[in-house]
Amino acid sequence: MSAGAALVWCPFPDEEEARSVSGTLLDEGLVACANIIPGIISLYQWNGERGEGREVAVLLKTHGTCVSRLASRLAQLHSYESPAIIQWDASAFPDATAAWLAGLEPGGRDIGRD
Numbered sequence: 001m002s003a004g005a006a007l008v009w010c011p012f013p014d015e016e017e018a019r020s021v022s023g024t025l026l027d028e029g030l031v032a033c034a035n036i037i038p039g040i041i042s043l044y045q046w047n048g049e050r051g052e053g054r055e056v057a058v059l060l061k062t063h064g065t066c067v068s069r070l071a072s073r074l075a076q077l078h079s080y081e082s083p084a085i086i087q088w089d090a091s092a093f094p095d096a097t098a099a100w101l102a103g104l105e106p107g108g109r110d111i112g113r114d
Helices: 015-027 064-077 095-102
Strands: 005-012 033-046 049-063 086-089
Touching (some): 005 064, 005 095, 015 033, 015 049, 049 095
């Protein structure tokens, strides 16, 4: 777990779901920003077969202390059986970004917790 900035990438089947899930994650304090990127084309291997589809990607900006809860919550909210949730620590960011992300509560707020 990082003490600084982290990014999480996740594709969705459509913009409606990407917006809905991103809004929930914002409301729950797990992310500071969600960049929704429409119109990606995904080529993939799944269950031993090659596939292709159109998806909507989301790049989520968060604090390292929120990553574990974010990944868990994202998996709960996502419609895919096994969504691709990929996280990486951001090692270079300006002080203003660090301050912005530090405003997130560790692990998010209690909204929506099971």
